[in-house]
Amino acid sequence: MTVRLGVLSTAHQHANTYAAVITALEDAELVAVADEDADRGQSFADSHDIEYGSVDEVLGRIDAAVVCAANANHGNWVREAAWAGVDVLCEKPLTPTAEEANELVTTCKSAGVTLGVAMPVRFSEPIRQAKAAFDDGAIGDLQAIVGTNLLQTMAAETWFTDPDLSGGGAIMDHSVHVVDLARWFTGQEVTEVYTETGTRFSDIEVEDIDVLSMELADGTIFTHDGSWRQPDEWDFWGDVTLRLLGTDGVIEVDCFDQTLTRTQDTADDPGIDSVYWGTDINAGLLRDFVSAVRDGRSPAITGTDGVREVRVVEAAYESAERDEPVAVEYE
Amino acid sequence: MVRIGLVGAGGMAAVYADSIAEIDGATVAAVASPNSAETFVREYVPSATAYADYERLYDEERLDSVAVLTPTDTHEAVVTAAADRGLDVICEKPLARTMDGAHAIRDAVEQSGITFMTAHVIRFFPAYAEAKARVDAGDIGTPGVARTKRAFGFEGSRGWFDDEAQSGGVLLDLAVHDFDYLRWVLGDVERVFTRRTGWDRDGSSDVSLTVLRFENGAVGHVEAWWVEVPTVPFTEALEIAGDDGHVEYDIDEVQPLRRFGTDEVQSPRDPVGDDLPLAQDGYDRQLEQFVDCVETGAEPPVSVDDGLQSMRVALAAIESAERGAPVSPEEVGQ
Numbered sequence: 001m002t003v004r005l006g007v008l009s010t011a012h013q014h015a016n017t018y019a020a021v022i023t024a025l026e027d028a029e030l031v032a033v034a035d036e037d038a039d040r041g042q043s044f045a046d047s048h049d050i051e052y053g054s055v056d057e058v059l060g061r062i063d064a065a066v067v068c069a070a071n072a073n074h075g076n077w078v079r080e081a082a083w084a085g086v087d088v089l090c091e092k093p094l095t096p097t098a099e100e101a102n103e104l105v106t107t108c109k110s111a112g113v114t115l116g117v118a119m120p121v122r123f124s125e126p127i128r129q130a131k132a133a134f135d136d137g138a139i140g141d142l143q144a145i146v147g148t149n150l151l152q153t154m155a156a157e158t159w160f161t162d163p164d165l166s167g168g169g170a171i172m173d174h175s176v177h178v179v180d181l182a183r184w185f186t187g188q189e190v191t192e193v194y195t196e197t198g199t200r201f202s203d204i205e206v207e208d209i210d211v212l213s214m215e216l217a218d219g220t221i222f223t224h225d226g227s228w229r230q231p232d233e234w235d236f237w238g239d240v241t242l243r244l245l246g247t248d249g250v251i252e253v254d255c256f257d258q259t260l261t262r263t264q265d266t267a268d269d270p271g272i273d274s275v276y277w278g279t280d281i282n283a284g285l286l287r288d289f290v291s292a293v294r295d296g297r298s299p300a301i302t303g304t305d306g307v308r309e310v311r312v313v314e315a316a317y318e319s320a321e322r323d324e325p326v327a328v329e330y331e
Numbered sequence: 332m333v334r335i336g337l338v339g340a341g342g343m344a345a346v347y348a349d350s351i352a353e354i355d356g357a358t359v360a361a362v363a364s365p366n367s368a369e370t371f372v373r374e375y376v377p378s379a380t381a382y383a384d385y386e387r388l389y390d391e392e393r394l395d396s397v398a399v400l401t402p403t404d405t406h407e408a409v410v411t412a413a414a415d416r417g418l419d420v421i422c423e424k425p426l427a428r429t430m431d432g433a434h435a436i437r438d439a440v441e442q443s444g445i446t447f448m449t450a451h452v453i454r455f456f457p458a459y460a461e462a463k464a465r466v467d468a469g470d471i472g473t474p475g476v477a478r479t480k481r482a483f484g485f486e487g488s489r490g491w492f493d494d495e496a497q498s499g500g501v502l503l504d505l506a507v508h509d510f511d512y513l514r515w516v517l518g519d520v521e522r523v524f525t526r527r528t529g530w531d532r533d534g535s536s537d538v539s540l541t542v543l544r545f546e547n548g549a550v551g552h553v554e555a556w557w558v559e560v561p562t563v564p565f566t567e568a569l570e571i572a573g574d575d576g577h578v579e580y581d582i583d584e585v586q587p588l589r590r591f592g593t594d595e596v597q598s599p600r601d602p603v604g605d606d607l608p609l610a611q612d613g614y615d616r617q618l619e620q621f622v623d624c625v626e627t628g629a630e631p632p633v634s635v636d637d638g639l640q641s642m643r644v645a646l647a648a649i650e651s652a653e654r655g656a657p658v659s660p661e662e663v664g665q
Contacts, residue, residue, distance in 0.1 A: 143538055144528055200574060201475050201574045209550050223554075227475075227572070229476050230577060245556065323657065324656060
């Protein structure tokens with residue numbers, strides 16, 4: 001069976017990325033798009049050669065939806081999909097608050113629909129090989145994790161820097177990928193967070209420094225830097241790196257190190273940059289989601305994962321407020 | 332000719348002997364070590380005199396200065412005895428094991444008026460010196476986040492380094508390099524928050540992750556560890572992000588010379604050694620500066636107070652890891 005997919009909101013630029021991936025999948029078809037911004041939605045529909053419609057029209061035509069709204073609008077779209085009995089893959093973070101994230105999990109469960117969170121880094125091939133080696137005991141007992149998920153500095157004129165739409169800055173946007181990896185590798189929850197933050201790179205209303213020091217339930221120490229701080233002229237959009245220190249060894253992963261070095265003299269944007277040629281992580285994410293929809297199983301990263309990761313984010317903000325380590329509360 | 336006495340005959344003494352041999356106006360006159368001075372002299376500086384006791388070396392040799400290359404907890408006694416005799420001193424980092432020891436050294440230096448330099452050699456490593464110069468030139472705008480890494484694997488016992496009471500562990504012995512460097516680049520530290528873990532023989536594998544807040548609002552992350560995993564090479568890395576640019580250095584990316592042959596040949600990368608493809612490595616540059624200061628009486632580029640301040644950050648990090656709370660360097664003493 002071909003799974004019919006729709007996009008709900010194209011506020012996040014990943015909508016285009018996912019659309020291109022879905023179009024290339026054999027067992028899925030991109031059918032329609034709804035958007036809170038009609039012009040933006042129509043233009044997205046035109047460029048991907050699909051229908052633009054109202055939320056009801058779109059939900060009536062699809063089996064599953066990908067929500068690419070601004071963080072604060074995730075909840076509205078997910079609820080609409082759940083009420084219509086449509087499975088959902090939601091852009092991360094699931095929502096800006098754990099309370100709402102939790103409510104979405106309940107709503108989807110009682111509606112009998114699948115809820116997944118878009119965590120494509122789990123489908124990075126270097127990460128998957130690292131996970132396999134780690135599971136094999138290659139580094140003995142894990143002691144420490146050091147992660148980064150850097151991004152170029154953020155322009156002021158996007159929803160990412162509007163706290164009403166984003167719920168926060170770099171901490172909200174760029175903590176959850178590496179927190180998700182740590183949870184996935186170890187099966188442990190983050191129990192404590194200490195935060196250093198600030199706004200030093202761009203003239204924006206939200207923080208652009210996201211430096212977290214955490215501890216997992218088993219005592220593993222874990223730091224993460226998810227700051228929006230790389231220069232516009234940097235050779236790549238950012239990075240995802242993970243270092244695992246164990247009693248018998250070390251594993252280091254640089255998810256986007258498989259690149260060409262490109263230099264252009266005469267392009268629109270001349271200069272030197274890096275062009276990724278490694279395996280497409282978004283294809284892995286969407287293949288997993290489509291097969292979960294078809295087989296009626298949970299996707300690799302569930303709404304419950306999303307809730308727990310948002311709880312870490314909430315604790316990180318609380319730590320920044322209180323200037324001390326904060327325990328992460330789970331239900 | 333600046334005549335230098337080496338106190339200590341371990342790994343650093345060999346590095347110093349190599350560097351001093353390359354300075355025209357300096358020579359190693361004598362070496363003191365309780366057990367291994369004679370062996371060391373035979374191997375590295377046959378023209379020097381071996382002593383078992385450093386005070387005899389101070390009293391019997393005609394010296395201009397001494398290099399203090401002994402375990403950290405002995406720096407206080409070795410340095411103050413040199414200051415009492417008016418001998419100029421270059422002292423390995425960290426300055427001392429405790430704040431009391433650091434105060435005693437500072438007081439002795441101030442009262443005697445000797446020329447004193449804390450050997451924070453990272454400031455003289457060409458990559459680190461160039462990164463500082465780029466930041467000072469405004470190439471990256473205002474720094475906002477800095478990250479450093481310094482780590483290596485080892486096998487078996489590392490002697491006194493394994494003993495927290497003597498070395499202070501990875502935070503005071505290794506991370507202190509980067510605390511000092513970041514202080515030099517970004518200014519004073521407001522607070523640190525450190526997580527630390529260890530295992531093996533009584534915690535001889537020592538892993539630390541420190542988050543720093545500088546008084547100017549910048550944020551730092553210092554990763555420093557040594558682990559009993561012999562295959563892990565020495566690594567160091569530095570990244571400074573500013574609002575108008577970025578500099579980064581990772582020793583793993585630097586391969587100016589690779590050799591392959593029938594015997595096992597490693598590409599040179601360890602800064603502790605004399606085979607880097609540099610006319611002057613960091614140790615050479617550091618000792619040249621020190622000898623110059625001894626000759627001219629100029630103020631050394633890394634003062635006793637620099638050594639004290641950087642060490643204080645490391646002690647604050649140790650305390651933070653113990654207390655599970657952010658700690659200001661002021662809390663561990665002035």
